[in-house]
Amino acid sequence: MIADDLKEQYYQALLAKDSEYEGLFYVGVKTTGVFCRPTCPARKPKFENCEFYETAQQALLASFRPCQRCRPLSHPNHVSDVVRLLVEAVEHNPEKRWKEQDFKDLSIDESTARRQFKKRFGMTFVEYARARRMGLALKNIRSGHTVIDSQLSTGYESSSGFRDAFSRIMGAAPTHVNDGQVLKASWIDTRLGPMMAVADEKQLYLLEFIDRRGLEREVERLRIRTKSAIVPGMTPPIQSIEQELEQYFDGTLTTFDTPLFYLGTPFQKKVWEQLSLIPAGETRSYQEIAIALGKPTACRAVAQANGANQLAIVIPCHRVINTSGELGGYGGGITRKNWLLQHEKQRSLQ
Known part of the structure; x- marks a missing residue:
């Protein structure tokens, strides 16, 4: 009731x-x-x-x-038939440059595709297809192919246009990618709404709710600090965290084994390590975390480190509350924080 x-x-x-x-x-x-x-x-x-x-x-x-409009039995923002069809078409021919006639051939309205991709991926379909082409170009360059070969294979006759498009999407010019790395970003549906996961082939760098305020700036800071290109895609850590999140929301898992990359100061990393020691179903105050670190006057710094956590749920910053017992803040929203705490408390009692 x-x-x-x-x-x-x-x-x-x-x-x-x-x-x-x-x-x-x-x-x-x-x-x-x-x-x-x-x-x-x-x-x-x-x-x-x-x-x-x-x-x-x-x-x-x-x-x-x-309801037939919001489809409550499917995940939030469930992939529409239009999005699914176009993603499959891109994978069938990822180097293709899409034109108006291509949408007509699939009986798809171009503006509908633009709107639905924007809602789902934060980019239009044309941007999605271009990012996919650029991903292949980046792979070719890193494998030893020349920039001109990659430029031509992705449909760019102008080298300046290729470099501009590459830099805009990837965050690095094609002649510099050998010095950097590639991070891949993927959308994960959860019971509490969609999340974005960013990882390389070995570790998870970011996990946040899509509607978190300032997520775009967070991703941009990640790209700059790691000197990485971030493109749509899937990696083993993303597959791992997707499976673990499903088990977590089902109530069959309380600790995560997906390898993590901590991007922060030495103090922030110590705070996050302390957060990871809080058992599911329990909470700690900012004061208690500060004392555990041997810095009892560092409550404000602990709170700032807590807010800087980029690995929601996995690094359980939602388990930290005010000394008064009030929930305090949470990047994913207080409502989600309360739900997560109640979810974990109920599972710990079973």
């Missing part, structure tokens, strides 16, 4: 289409007989016509049917 004050909170989240509440509740609309996720784009019902449920199963058992 959901408390009345929580129902009002959920209703306000529904009106705001607040993605922070994804996976926390579903709303059944008595006038239509359907149930929706918090971010449903449909016209919002009156409060008195809403029934709130913690799971989709509860809504189904209450005789509500799933």
